[in-house]
Amino acid sequence: MTTLQAFRIHNDANGYRGGIETMHTDTLSAGEVLVKVAYSSVNYKDALAGTGKGKILRHYPLNGGIDAAGVVVASSDRSFKEGDKVLCTGSGLSEIRDGGYGQYIRLPAQWAIPLPDGLSLRESMILGTAGFTAALSLLRMQDNGQSPALGPIAVSGASGGVGMLAIDIFTRAGYQVHAISGKAAHFDFLRGLGAVECIDRHQLTFSGKPMDSARFGGVLDNVGGAMLTGLLPLIVPYGNLALCGNAGGVPFESTVMPFIIRGVSLLGIASAGTARDIRDRVWHHLASDWKPCHFDRIATREIALEQLPEVFERMLSGDSFGRTIVRVANV
Incomplete structure (x- = not known):
């Protein structure tokens, strides 16, 4: 069991709220692959979920973040081993299971995408959803x-x-x-x-x-x-x-x-619900013949988990531009 920091969203008798909390890996949503998250990103859907201005989560509490990329630290599925780099977008993150705004995440093996050759973890989250x-x-x-x-x-x-x-x-x-x-x-x-x-x-x-x-x-x-x-x-x-x-x-x-x-x-x-075989085709293209040439221009901001509320408000007010990526943990 490992302690982690996460941006966790609640909706209960005390109201709708999200913020940084300490939790343990054994309380994360189930999945065969435990990943230490290096990067996530901020999408409009994340801002709606984090502020409660959109009905995104199906149950509470959950860690926010519909995107995640990091390194496998443990796996009960033979398709993955410690040290493998993986990513995940959509697939129920921050809807029915804990998302990428935590220093660790558990992923079902069927939704963990091996990071394709040609992309870094950071680039994969500039892309994100x-x-x-x-x-x-x-x-x-x-x-x-x-x-x-x-x-x-x-x-x-x-x-x-x-x-x-x-x-x-x-x-x-x-x-x-x-x-x-x-x-x-x-x-x-x-x-x-x-x-x-x-x-x-x-x-x-x-x-x-x-x-x-x-x-x-x-x-x-x-x-x-x-x-x-x-x-x-x-x-x-x-x-x-x-x-x-x-x-x-x-x-x-x-x-x-x-x-x-x-x-x-x-x-x-x-x-969000794209089948695995199609996901593999898309990420293959994104790492090769369709790989963007302008990552540094498009990624206009890199933030820490603590800065998420500010970014959410700016995004919902229309005062944001470019992609914001979240540096979650050092891997």
């Missing part, structure tokens, strides 16, 4: 026939973590990226990541027609709502729209026309 989501979107699009020959990929919400990493990842994969963002002050930054065109969301108008002049070979939409409605009619025949976010709202209005006239496909991206 955000990079995994962007790459999973590209994988699903390509499996459904997407190619650079169809034309540029529009990325909405391009100033967010998924959007930034998508620009870098899609560019590495040979696509031209058109970045859509409401933060024009960040356009030079987005161009530096590889965007060939930046589109101001506030100046972007849609015709409202069920079909419009095709403009994009495909779309990665982080926004949903009216953005999703407006982008669907702009996709070329047999292009794909990968939907991975709902910042613009859950409902949307559309017609069947883009689907039955142009053969456009709408692909839902549910990264």
Whole structure:
């Protein structure tokens, strides 16, 4: 039994709260693989969970953090041994089991991903759920026939973590990226990541027609709502729209026309519950041909566990930029 520090979230008679606590490894959620966590990251979902402003956890208390990367210290599964470097994103972390905001974590062997050659632990958490989501979107699009020959990929919400990493990842994969963002002050930054065109969301108008002049070979939409409605009619025949976010709202209005006239496909991206075989494919790409070129630009802040509450509030107020990674323990 080992003592650890963790950012633990409660919801009981004393109210909803999260903060640093001392606990022991034998009280962590069950799993065959005990990992000393080197890094985690901060996602919007983590901020919602840590503050109680979103219903994320299924039961309490749990350690926060939907991402984790570190070194195996013990394993009852023969697939892993002491000293192996592993990572995990989603897979129930900070929802139904303790997450990555603790100096140790227990993982089921089926969700522990061996760190692929070509990535460091730190790089894997700059990617984290955000990079995994962007790459999973590209994988699903390509499996459904997407190619650079169809034309540029529009990325909405391009100033967010998924959007930034998508620009870098899609560019590495040979696509031209058109970045859509409401933060024009960040356009030079987005161009530096590889965007060939930046589109101001506030100046972007849609015709409202069920079909419009095709403009994009495909779309990665982080926004949903009216953005999703407006982008669907702009996709070329047999292009794909990968939907991975709902910042613009859950409902949307559309017609069947883009689907039955142009053969456009709408692909839902549910990264948290992705099957293991697909996870392995995504991480292989992220460590090789899709590996971002701009980790140092995208990771704008590195913090300790104690700084999480401040970062949560900044993120929820819209006052954050780039990826924040959490240095959890020295390994």
